[in-house]
Amino acid sequence: MYRSHILVCGGTGCHSSRSAEIVEKMQEELAAVGLTDEVQVVQTGCFGLCALGPIVIVYPEGAFYSHITPEDVKEIVDEHLLKGRIVKRLLYQETLDGDNIKSLNETSFYNKQKRIALRNCGVINPESIDEYIGTDGYLALAKVLTEMTPDDVIDVMLKSGLRGRGGAGFPTGMKWNFAKAQPKGQKYVCCNADEGDPGAFMDRSILEGDPHAVLEAMAIAGYTIGANQGYIYVRAEYPIAVKRLQIAINQAREYGLLGKNILNTGFDFDIDLRLGAGAFVCGEETALMTSIEGNRGEPRPRPPFPAVKGLFGKPTILNNVETYANVPRIILNGADWFRSMGTEKSTGTKVFALGGKIKNTGLVEVPMGTTMREIIEDIGGGAPSGKKVKAAQTGGPSGGCIPADLFDTPVDFESLQAIGSMMGSGGLVVMDEDNCMVDIAKFFLDFTVGESCGKCAPCRIGTRRIYEILTKITEGEAEMEDLDTLKELCMHVKQNSLCALGQTAPNPVLSTMQYFMDEYIAHVRDKKCPTGVCQKLLQYVIIPEKCTGCTLCKRNCPVEAIDGKVKEKHTIDTSKCIKCGVCMEKCRFGAIIKQ
Amino acid sequence: MSSQTTAAVFTGTAEQKEALMALIDEHRGQPGALMPVLQKAQDIYGYLPIEVQNAIAEGLGISLAEVYGVVTFYAQFSLNPKGKYVIGVCMGTACYVKNAQAVLDRCKKELNIEVGECTPDGLFSIQDTRCLGCCGLAPVMMINDDVYGRLVPDDIPGILAKYQQQ
Numbered sequence: 001m002y003r004s005h006i007l008v009c010g011g012t013g014c015h016s017s018r019s020a021e022i023v024e025k026m027q028e029e030l031a032a033v034g035l036t037d038e039v040q041v042v043q044t045g046c047f048g049l050c051a052l053g054p055i056v057i058v059y060p061e062g063a064f065y066s067h068i069t070p071e072d073v074k075e076i077v078d079e080h081l082l083k084g085r086i087v088k089r090l091l092y093q094e095t096l097d098g099d100n101i102k103s104l105n106e107t108s109f110y111n112k113q114k115r116i117a118l119r120n121c122g123v124i125n126p127e128s129i130d131e132y133i134g135t136d137g138y139l140a141l142a143k144v145l146t147e148m149t150p151d152d153v154i155d156v157m158l159k160s161g162l163r164g165r166g167g168a169g170f171p172t173g174m175k176w177n178f179a180k181a182q183p184k185g186q187k188y189v190c191c192n193a194d195e196g197d198p199g200a201f202m203d204r205s206i207l208e209g210d211p212h213a214v215l216e217a218m219a220i221a222g223y224t225i226g227a228n229q230g231y232i233y234v235r236a237e238y239p240i241a242v243k244r245l246q247i248a249i250n251q252a253r254e255y256g257l258l259g260k261n262i263l264n265t266g267f268d269f270d271i272d273l274r275l276g277a278g279a280f281v282c283g284e285e286t287a288l289m290t291s292i293e294g295n296r297g298e299p300r301p302r303p304p305f306p307a308v309k310g311l312f313g314k315p316t317i318l319n320n321v322e323t324y325a326n327v328p329r330i331i332l333n334g335a336d337w338f339r340s341m342g343t344e345k346s347t348g349t350k351v352f353a354l355g356g357k358i359k360n361t362g363l364v365e366v367p368m369g370t371t372m373r374e375i376i377e378d379i380g381g382g383a384p385s386g387k388k389v390k391a392a393q394t395g396g397p398s399g400g401c402i403p404a405d406l407f408d409t410p411v412d413f414e415s416l417q418a419i420g421s422m423m424g425s426g427g428l429v430v431m432d433e434d435n436c437m438v439d440i441a442k443f444f445l446d447f448t449v450g451e452s453c454g455k456c457a458p459c460r461i462g463t464r465r466i467y468e469i470l471t472k473i474t475e476g477e478a479e480m481e482d483l484d485t486l487k488e489l490c491m492h493v494k495q496n497s498l499c500a501l502g503q504t505a506p507n508p509v510l511s512t513m514q515y516f517m518d519e520y521i522a523h524v525r526d527k528k529c530p531t532g533v534c535q536k537l538l539q540y541v542i543i544p545e546k547c548t549g550c551t552l553c554k555r556n557c558p559v560e561a562i563d564g565k566v567k568e569k570h571t572i573d574t575s576k577c578i579k580c581g582v583c584m585e586k587c588r589f590g591a592i593i594k595q
Numbered sequence: 596m597s598s599q600t601t602a603a604v605f606t607g608t609a610e611q612k613e614a615l616m617a618l619i620d621e622h623r624g625q626p627g628a629l630m631p632v633l634q635k636a637q638d639i640y641g642y643l644p645i646e647v648q649n650a651i652a653e654g655l656g657i658s659l660a661e662v663y664g665v666v667t668f669y670a671q672f673s674l675n676p677k678g679k680y681v682i683g684v685c686m687g688t689a690c691y692v693k694n695a696q697a698v699l700d701r702c703k704k705e706l707n708i709e710v711g712e713c714t715p716d717g718l719f720s721i722q723d724t725r726c727l728g729c730c731g732l733a734p735v736m737m738i739n740d741d742v743y744g745r746l747v748p749d750d751i752p753g754i755l756a757k758y759q760q761q
Contacts, residue, residue, distance in 0.1 A: 278671035
């Protein structure tokens with residue numbers, strides 16, 4: 001028994017700010033004062049509040065230390081662990097309530113959250129199967145194998161209303177039922193951990209913080225549909241997740257929880273890893289399977305659906321990481337418990353990755369139906385600079401931009417679709433008044449042009465043409481009728497593309513056109529970018545009142561676009577100016593502005 | 596998508612060849628072996644020149660066209676040698692809205708190379724990468740396996756200097 005536990009976040013965010021060094025230093029310092037037997041140091045998965053990393057929590061007090069550096073470790077050990085005095089200077093200030101410290105669950109970041117998929121992230125050591133078992137891990141698998149028939153499992157899954165967390169929101173129970181209904185024989189269970197949506201990192205955190213939950217759920221799925229082999233397709237860009245998954249698989253095999261004759265029930269199931277190689281389209285289910293087969297990751301037409309003819313032509317189910325992470329809890333606590341959270345059609349919780357212009361960047365898990373405003377303002381703390389939040393982007397390159405006046409929309413599959421966006425995998429990037437919405441649309445199209453696999457013409461050619469029109473707009477060369485062409489083209493690409501990548505690629509354009517048409521018109525008609533982001537539409541001008549005639553700008557201009565004599569007001573010839581910004585950088589009097 | 600041709604002259608060693616052959620033997624006959632073999636072959640050589648693709652095609656009994664097709668499809672595979680330190684500036688949405696472009700531009704300016712190029716001393720190459728999943732620390736870049744977050748362009752010279760001294 002240890003008297004204290006020190007949890008150090010080992011998620012990717014904190015890891016990059018030297019959390020591994022903190023663990024080492026912590027152990028050294030504890031040894032130096034002879035506390036090694038009394039205090040245990042645990043490296044956990046992500047706590048979610050990445051903005052404050054690296055994070056260290058000391059129990060039983062629950063002291064939440066933020067922005068810790070290896071240099072702070074000695075003070076925590078000497079003061080807190082040796083003398084019992086909490087180091088208030090290093091605490092997350094919101095947990096400080098006068099002289100007392102508040103529990104983490106009372107802070108505004110955590111108090112509206114309900115953590116089910118993330119329940120073990122930041123709580124257990126992900127590299128220890130014993131800690132997972134200690135929190136009821138593999139109990140759901142045991143229950144399924146010993147007390148439930150495959151039909152019972154499907155019944156619970158259907159009643160729970162769990163829908164796929166990867167984006168489309170297809171009912172998980174139905175998917176499993178289709179695969180189960182196929183004749184007996186070779187079947188596969190796959191996990192989609194190819195989290196390619198820019199701005200989403202919940203799957204990464206679950207794999208890094210609670211890998212066994214995914215393995216357990218896959219084994220349950222295998223038992224249900226009659227499969228004995230699973231594959232996890234994980235991005236190679238996630239080295240820590242890959243390492244921890246491999247450790248988890250090895251441990252589960254050692255404990256007889258994967259492999260032959262699991263828990264002496266005669267059920268065989270094993271899991272192998274397959275690494276992605278950097279292709280966004282491989283997040284699409286049929287493309288992912290083609291990639292596991294060792295080919296170019298191109299999607300196939302559906303039907304046949306994977307449940308009928310999937311990996312290697314055999315019946316296959318594919319679910320996303322977050323979906324799987326919910327499964328063991330649903331089995332243990334029942335469908336009614338899960339239904340008690342969320343809305344009628346979107347049950348349970350959803351994890352969102354908060355990023356962009358927001359104070360508390362990180363991962364939050366809230367019941368479905370929570371409003372965008374609660375997530376962005378109450379939990380996320382709004383924009384850090386005090387600037388006005390303009391929009392939030394959900395669903396990555398497949399989703400749309402939601403304007404701030406629609407922030408009272410509840411977050412569930414149907415509501416988001418109704419306003420032209422989608423749930424997607426849960427990335428939520430906040431934008432403020434400095435972000436140009438046309439530029440954002442162009443950014444996403446640049447992404448889809450590069451990631452289109454090229455198999456079907458509407459997506460391969462259509463996305464490129466959309467990108468070209470957007471480029472024309474941001475460079476001030478578009479006419480008003482281009483906006484009509486753009487809209488029409490978007491509809492064609494949406495309706496005629498083979499897979500979801502092309503079908504959803506125009507969404508960022510359509511949604512920004514719907515809500516921010518004024519910005520498009522400003523670019524096209526007035527040849528102005530209201531936010532000053534689009535370089536080609538910028539003009540550098542000298543404010544005569546502030547110019548002292550020092551000639552510094554003139555001497556530094558690479559194209560001799562500035563005219564003026566010593567001690568006289570200077571001017572910029574905009575026809576010659578290449579908008580490099582050197583003059584503005586050099587001016588000592590703030591006399592040059594861009595507009 | 597990666598560049599379609601290899602510019603550098605192939606200089607593989609006997610040890611590398613031996614490691615490659617052992618790798619191919621280990622995976623021969625397995626379903627879906629090509630991807631894992633290519634990934635590990637790239638670890639051995641640092642890139643996938645036509646000579647290596649040829650050996651893999653022959654070893655696994657797949658046509659060279661198919662191997663080349665897969666290599667050029669995935670962004671992770673490279674037909675050209677990379678620098679000793681690969682700088683990947685994240686261009687995911689969260690980083691983009693926090694001005695990752697300025698970070699990338701500064702890297703290019705400091706090293707005087709473009710994206711996809713390698714410095715003449717072979718020390719650095721620059722890539723613009725897809726989302727690295729560290730959105731909480733945006734803007735982010737990676738140099739090999741080290742992640743640097745909350746960057747401003749003025750951080751870049753100091754970070755690069757650390758690697759130049761090594």
